[in-house]
Structure formats: C-alpha cells, structure tokens
Amino acid sequence: MVKLFDAHCHLQDPRIFNKVPQLIRTAVDTGIVCFAVNGITEKDWHLVKQMSESYPSVIPCFGLHPWFVTERTPNWLSTLKEFFESTPSAAVGEIGLDKGSRGREIDFTDQIEVFRQQLELAKELKRPASVHCVRAFGDLLQIMKSVGPFPDGVILHSFLGSAEMVPEFSKLGAYFSFSGFLMSMKESKAKKMLKSVPAERILLETDAPDALPKSNNFDSLFPIEGDDSLPAGFQIQGEDSTSNCCSPSQNQSQDARDASAQPKETLNHPANIHYVLKYVASLLEMSEEELADLSYRNALHLFSYKGSKVLLEG
Ligand SMILES: [Zn+2]
Numbered sequence: 001m002v003k004l005f006d007a008h009c010h011l012q013d014p015r016i017f018n019k020v021p022q023l024i025r026t027a028v029d030t031g032i033v034c035f036a037v038n039g040i041t042e043k044d045w046h047l048v049k050q051m052s053e054s055y056p057s058v059i060p061c062f063g064l065h066p067w068f069v070t071e072r073t074p075n076w077l078s079t080l081k082e083f084f085e086s087t088p089s090a091a092v093g094e095i096g097l098d099k100g101s102r103g104r105e106i107d108f109t110d111q112i113e114v115f116r117q118q119l120e121l122a123k124e125l126k127r128p129a130s131v132h133c134v135r136a137f138g139d140l141l142q143i144m145k146s147v148g149p150f151p152d153g154v155i156l157h158s159f160l161g162s163a164e165m166v167p168e169f170s171k172l173g174a175y176f177s178f179s180g181f182l183m184s185m186k187e188s189k190a191k192k193m194l195k196s197v198p199a200e201r202i203l204l205e206t207d208a209p210d211a212l213p214k215s216n217n218f219d220s221l222f223p224i225e226g227d228d229s230l231p232a233g234f235q236i237q238g239e240d241s242t243s244n245c246c247s248p249s250q251n252q253s254q255d256a257r258d259a260s261a262q263p264k265e266t267l268n269h270p271a272n273i274h275y276v277l278k279y280v281a282s283l284l285e286m287s288e289e290e291l292a293d294l295s296y297r298n299a300l301h302l303f304s305y306k307g308s309k310v311l312l313e314g
Contacts, residue, residue: 001031002292004277005299006270007177008093008130008157008205011037011058012047015267016209023208024055027270033057033296034310035270036205036303038094038130040065042076045083052089052309059303059310061093061130069106069114077117084125088307092122093130093155097140112139119147119154128153128175128302137161141168148172153302158207160185163196170198175302177203178280180213180268191283203302204276204295212268213275 006027011020027035038061039048045062052060062083064072073079084090095118097111122129131154133140144154150173158179161169166176176197182190194202281291303310 002277002289003296004032004204004273004292005296005303006032006035006206006208006273007155007175007203007295007299007302008036008038008179009208009270010040010094010210011035011208011270012039012044012051013209016269017047019269020051023269023271024057027273028057030271030274031292032270032273034059034299034303036061036091036093036130036299039063040094041068041071042073042079045080049083049087049090052087056309059308060087060090062087062090063093063095063118063130064114065094065132066096066098066106066111066115069110072114077121080118081121084121084127089309091127091130091303091305091308092118092125093128094132094157095119095122095129096132097134097136097143098132099135099139108136108139112143116143116147119143122152122154123147123150126152127305128155130155130157130177132157133161137165141165144169144172144174150174152305155203155302157205158182158211159193161193162189163193166193166196170201175201175203175298177205178276179205179207180211180272180276181207182276183214183279187283194280194283199294200298200301202280202291202295203299204273204280204291206268206270206273206276208269208272209267212266213272213279 016023034057036059037048037051039045041064048060048062052058062080064076095115097115099108119129133156153173153175155175155177156169157177158181159176160181277288277292281288284291300310
C-alpha cells in the first residue's frame with residue numbers, strides 16, 4: 001500500500017468534527033500516515049492542539065486565516081505565540097491573503113499586517129507555513145521577497161496559480177500543494193503548471209472538509225452528506241444501522257433525512273486524497289505509486305523541523 005501525507009486539512013471544522021475518529025481511522029487504513037490540521041481562528045486553535053494530543057498522526061498548525069482577521073482580539077499574536085510555545089510539534093497555518101473569494105471583502109491592509117506578522121513568526125520559529133492565496137499572488141510574492149527566503153518552507157496550499165509564477169516562488173522556498181480544487185482548473189493549464197513545479201516541491205492535500213474532488217471520473221467517491229450521516233462504508237462502533245437502538249437522536253436524524261428533499265452540502269475527508277493523487281499523477285504522466293512516494297517524501301522532509309512528530313517518528 002502507498003503511503004500518503006495530507007499536507008493541509010481542517011479536521012477541527014465543526015462540519016466534520018464529530019466524525020473525526022472514523023475519518024482518521026479510514027484514512028489511516030488506506031495509507032494516509034499524517035494529517036497537517038490547520039487552525040484558522042483564535043477560536044479553534046485549542047481544538048487543533050487537543051486533536052494533535054489524541055492522534056499521533058495529526059500535525060498541529062496554528063494560524064489566523066485572512067477570512068477571520070476582522071474578528072481577531074487585541075491579544076491574538078501573543079495567544080498564537082503561546083500556542084507555539086506549548087506545542088513544539090506545531091507548524092504555522094493557515095495564513096494568507098484573499099482579494100475576494102466568495103464575495104468576501106476584508107480590509108486588505110489588515111490582511112497584509114496579520115499575514116506578514118505570521119510569516120515572520122514562521123521564519124523565526126523555523127517552521128513551515130501553510131499559505132492561502134486568492135487573487136493576490138503579486139502581493140504575496142512581494143511580501144515573501146521582503147520577509148524571505150524560507151529555508152523551512154512555505155506551502156502554497158490548493159495552488160491554482162500559473163506555470164509562470166512557479167520559479168520565483170520556488171526560489172524563495174515555496175512548496176506547491178494540490179487538492180481537489182485543481183480539478184476546477186482548465187486541464188491544459190493545470191498540466192503545464194504541474195510540469196513546471198520542481199519534483200521536490202510537490203505536495204498533496206485534501207483541504208477537507210472543503211475541496212471535494214469532482215467525482216465524474218471516478219467510480220467510488222465516498223462523500224459525507226449533511227450532518228447526520230456517515231460516509232458510505234463508515235460506521236460508528238456500536239451504532240450500526242441494524243441496531244435496534246431507538247435513541248431520540250437517531251429518530252430525529254431519520255426524520256431529518258426524510259424531511260430534507262433539498263440537496264445537502266457534500267463534504268470532503270482525508271481518504272479522498274487518493275482521488276487527488278490519481279488526478280495529479282495522470283496530468284504529470286507519472287504512476288500513482290511514483291507520485292505518492294515523491295509527495296510523501298517531500299512532506300516528511302518539510303515537516304521534519306525541530307520538535308516535529310515526524311522527526312520523532314524517524
Ligand atoms: Zn485550508
């Protein structure tokens with residue numbers, strides 16, 4: 001079985017938090033050895049920390065995501081630093097810049113200030129930083145040039161930039177991480193871009209619970225649908241479908257299922273990284289085994305900073 005490393009996900013997300021034990025078990029069973037779980041606001045850093053203490057496979061990452069900069073407290077940076085002090089195995093993320101995804105308008109001056117402070121912190125701590133960038137690659141490059149270079153790595157997560165951008169970011173120490181979002185990019189453009197990325201800088205991720213890979217080309221994608229059902233093939237121990245248990249919650253969820261004719265949001269989870277692997281390998285014209293091995297070794301190298309769990313596990 002191939003080994004895989006989910007270089008960027010959000011298992012602390014409230015939409016999937018209660019399913020984490022099953023999601024991790026299934027992912028581990030299909031060869032996913034590590035999960036870099038990225039916090040996004042001051043409010044979820046403790047959940048990420050707890051998860052990393054419960055699961056040896058979870059690499060904690062703490063960061064303030066650009067979508068949440070307006071709700072930061074005056075002490076956000078000192079709180080963040082405390083999390084790093086008490087969690088030597090942590091990396092930085094998710095941080096970044098966003099000029100208008102999903103119609104969000106967040107003061108860009110604020111975003112830049114918060115991003116720069118966290119990027120400087122990552123450099124000072126000698127940890128990789130997981131970066132979100134939407135329509136702001138020019139600003140990102142400028143800031144990375146002024147703060148960098150980054151010998152400990154910067155992960156451009158769910159990268160959807162062009163082939164032309166790759167060399168400059170690469171020179172500064174960037175890794176390029178690919179998720180199901182890549183399937184939304186024109187195939188010829190994605191192929192050209194992928195082929196421009198140095199082999200030792202390629203990573204794979206799910207960004208779960210977002211970025212569900214498109215399932216058109218695949219036979220058996222296991223989605224998580226809604227809040228009250230498990231992905232196909234998943235069972236909570238002692239609560240299988242044949243049980244006669246009539247707990248109120250079970251009745252309630254049955255009612256909810258019957259009542260909901262409207263489509264439910266479909267959520268992603270780490271085991272779906274296999275579909276990302278399949279897609280990226282096909283565009284790179286590599287075997288899945290070869291890409292799995294390459295991206296896994298890249299992730300191990302990147303996450304082997306001082307204090308890291310990866311390093312401790314050898
Ligand atoms: Zn993310």
